[in-house]
Amino acid sequence: MKAVIPVAGIGTRLRPHTHTQPKSLVPVAGNTILGHIIDRLLGAGLTEFVFIVGYLGDKIVEYVRQQYPALQAQFVVQEPREGLGHALWLARDTFRHDPDGVLILLGDTIVDVDLPALLATPGSVLAVKEVKKPSMFGLVEIGAGGRVSKVVEKPRIPKSNFAMVGLYKLVDAENLAQALEWLMQTELRTHEEYQLTDALMHLIAQGEVMTTCPVDNWFDCGRKETLLEANARLLNRPEFLAPRAYPEFPGAVIIPPVSIGPGCQISHSIIGPNVAIGEKTIITNTILSDSIIGSYSELRSAVMHDCIVGSDASFRGLNHSLNIGDNTEIDYS
Numbered sequence: 001m002k003a004v005i006p007v008a009g010i011g012t013r014l015r016p017h018t019h020t021q022p023k024s025l026v027p028v029a030g031n032t033i034l035g036h037i038i039d040r041l042l043g044a045g046l047t048e049f050v051f052i053v054g055y056l057g058d059k060i061v062e063y064v065r066q067q068y069p070a071l072q073a074q075f076v077v078q079e080p081r082e083g084l085g086h087a088l089w090l091a092r093d094t095f096r097h098d099p100d101g102v103l104i105l106l107g108d109t110i111v112d113v114d115l116p117a118l119l120a121t122p123g124s125v126l127a128v129k130e131v132k133k134p135s136m137f138g139l140v141e142i143g144a145g146g147r148v149s150k151v152v153e154k155p156r157i158p159k160s161n162f163a164m165v166g167l168y169k170l171v172d173a174e175n176l177a178q179a180l181e182w183l184m185q186t187e188l189r190t191h192e193e194y195q196l197t198d199a200l201m202h203l204i205a206q207g208e209v210m211t212t213c214p215v216d217n218w219f220d221c222g223r224k225e226t227l228l229e230a231n232a233r234l235l236n237r238p239e240f241l242a243p244r245a246y247p248e249f250p251g252a253v254i255i256p257p258v259s260i261g262p263g264c265q266i267s268h269s270i271i272g273p274n275v276a277i278g279e280k281t282i283i284t285n286t287i288l289s290d291s292i293i294g295s296y297s298e299l300r301s302a303v304m305h306d307c308i309v310g311s312d313a314s315f316r317g318l319n320h321s322l323n324i325g326d327n328t329e330i331d332y333s
Helices: 033-043 057-067 084-090 115-120 173-185 196-205 224-235
Strands: 002-007 048-053 072-077 102-105 109-112 124-130 138-142 148-153 162-170 210-214 217-220 258-260 265-267 275-277 282-289 291-293 298-305 314-316
Touching: 002 033, 002 084, 033 057, 033 102, 033 109, 033 115, 048 057, 048 084, 057 072, 072 084, 084 173, 084 196, 109 162, 109 224, 115 162, 148 196, 148 210, 162 173, 162 196, 162 217, 173 196, 196 210, 217 224, 224 275, 224 291, 275 282, 282 291, 291 298
Parallel strands: 002 048, 002 102, 048 072, 124 210, 258 275, 265 282, 275 291, 282 298, 298 314
Antiparallel strands: 102 162, 109 217, 124 162, 138 148, 138 162
16 A cells, blocks of 8 residues: 655744744654654555655655655655645546555644554545544544545534544545546635545545544644644653663753753753753753754753754853842742
C-alpha cells in the first residue's frame, strides 16, 4: 500500500515558526512532525511514499532526501492550494493503479493508533475520535452494522461527534481517483475548497463500504497548544523516561522526560519535564519545562514554561542583584 502525505499547507496558526519552514518540519520530541510520521509508517511496513508539497516545498524535498535517502519517494506540487481534495486530485496518477489501495495521512497530524491493525482491517477505514466541538471538524455518521453512512465537512448543525483525524485507508485507489475527478468536474466546493470529504461521500453514495477505527490520541500540530501536547505525549515513551546522568552539564538538574540534541551546553539550570531541545543550544541559569527549543539557540537567566523557541534564537531574562531589608515585598509579575 502506498502512503500519500499532503504537506502543502502554509501553517498560519504556527507563525512565526512557519515564516521560514513548513509546519511539517517544526521540531517535536527530538524529531520533526514529518519525521515522526515517516518513521511510524516505515515501522508499519509501508515503503512507497507520495508527498504533496506546496509552501516552501523545496525544504521538504531536501529534508526527505537527506534524512531518508533510501525512501521510495515521489513529490507532487500543489499550486495553487485549493483544499485537500484538490491536492489528492493532483497526485491521483501516482496511486490510482496500486492494487493494494492507498493510505492518506495528513502531514501535520500525529495519531496514536495501532497502525498494523488498521492496515489489516478489511475494507476502507476512516480513523476517528470523539470531540467536544464537532462543528469544527469533518465528521463521520455511523449507520447500521458500524458502516459509515455519511461524512460531512464542518457542518453547521452536527449530527455526530466522531471527527475524522486525517488518516484514511482506501482499498480501491482507482475508485478514489475517479471520485476526485468527479469532484473537480462538478466543481463542488465546501467552505470554498475542494474537500476530500465530498469525494468520500460520493464513494459512499455509490455503494463503497467504509468503517471506522477509533484512535487513542490525535494531535493536530498546526497550533501551539496541540504541538506542545504532542511533544509531551511523545516524550513519555520509555526511551525518554529512563533516568540517566548528564556529566557534561555541570550544575544542571535534568527531570525526565526530555530530549536533548547533541552538542548542547547546559549549566546551572533545571530542565524538564517535557522539554525537547535541538542541537548545539546553550542554556544557562534557566528553569525550563513543557517547552520546545530549536537548534543553535541561546537561553540565559530565564524561567520558561509552555514555550516554543525557534532555531538560531536568543533570549536573555532579567538578572538581579538585590539587597532587601525587613518587611519588604517585591512582585515582578
